[in-house]
Amino acid sequence: DAGITQSPRHKVTETGTPVTLRCHQTENHRYMYWYRQDPGHGLRLIHYSYGVKDTDKGEVSDGYSVSRSKTEDFLLTLESATSSQTSVYFCAIRSEGAVEPQHFGDGTRLSIL
Amino acid sequence: RKEVEQDPGPFNVPEGATVAFNCTYSNSASQSFFWYRQDCRKEPKLLMSVYSSGNEDGRFTAQLNRASQYISLLIRDSKLSDSATYLCVVNIGDSNYQLIWGAGTKLIIKP
Numbered sequence: 001d002a003g004i005t006q007s008p009r010h011k012v013t014e015t016g017t018p019v020t021l022r023c024h025q026t027e028n029h030r031y032m033y034w035y036r037q038d039p040g041h042g043l044r045l046i047h048y049s050y051g052v053k054d055t056d057k058g059e060v061s062d063g064y065s066v067s068r069s070k071t072e073d074f075l076l077t078l079e080s081a082t083s084s085q086t087s088v089y090f091c092a093i094r095s096e097g098a099v100e101p102q103h104f105g106d107g108t109r110l111s112i113l
Numbered sequence: 114r115k116e117v118e119q120d121p122g123p124f125n126v127p128e129g130a131t132v133a134f135n136c137t138y139s140n141s142a143s144q145s146f147f148w149y150r151q152d153c154r155k156e157p158k159l160l161m162s163v164y165s166s167g168n169e170d171g172r173f174t175a176q177l178n179r180a181s182q183y184i185s186l187l188i189r190d191s192k193l194s195d196s197a198t199y200l201c202v203v204n205i206g207d208s209n210y211q212l213i214w215g216a217g218t219k220l221i222i223k224p
Contacts, residue, residue, distance in 0.1 A: 042214030
C-alpha cells in the first residue's frame with residue numbers, strides 16, 4: 001500500500017474550537033490534496049499543495065487553512081469549527097504527470113457538536 | 114443540474130451477472146475521466162482511467178461517449194467482492210484541481 005497516513009482517524013469536538021488534521025506521506029510526491037466527503041455529494045476539494053509552502057484553495061476552502069512545511073506533511077486546520085464542517089476528510093497524493101489522485105489516506109471522521 | 118451525475122442505486126445484482134452503470138457530465142470541454150471504487154467506510158481507490166476508445170481491465174470495461182456526454186462502467190461475471198460504491202470523476206480543465214466527483218453508485222452483489 002502507498003505510504004499515506006492521516007491522523008487522527010476519529011475526532012469529536014465542540015463548535016468554536018480549532019482542529020488540525022495531519023496527512024503524512026512517504027512517497028515524496030509534490031502534489032497533495034484535502035477533500036471532504038458528505039452524503040449525497042461527491043468529494044469536494046478543500047485545499048491542495050504543489051510543493052513545500054505552495055498551496056492553493058479548492059472549491060470549499062472557507063473556514064479552512066493549510067500548511068506544508070515539509071514535503072511529507074500537509075496539515076489542514078479548521079480555524080473555528082462549525083457543525084457544517086462535520087464530515088469525513090480525506091487526504092490524497094498525486095504523482096507528476098497524472099491528473100487524478102493515485103492514493104488516499106484512510107480518512108478522518110470529524111464530528112463537530 | 115449537477116456537473117457530474119450518477120444514479121445512487123443501490124444496484125442489487127446476483128453473483129455472476131453483468132452490470133453496467135453510467136455517469137453523465139455537463140461540461141463538453143471535459144478532458145479526462147476516471148472510475149474509483151470505495152468500500153463502505155473506506156477511502157476511494159483508483160479503479161481505472163477511461164480512454165476515448167474504451168478500455169478493459171480484466172472483468173471491467175470503461176467507455177466514453179462524448180456525443181452524449183457520459184462514461185460507463187461494465188462489470189462482467191460479478192463477484193461478491195465487487196460490492197462497493199463506484200465514483201466517477203471528470204477533469205473539466207487542464208489544471209489538477211479541476212476534478213469533479215460524482216456522488217457514486219452503490220453496487221451490491223448478492224450470492
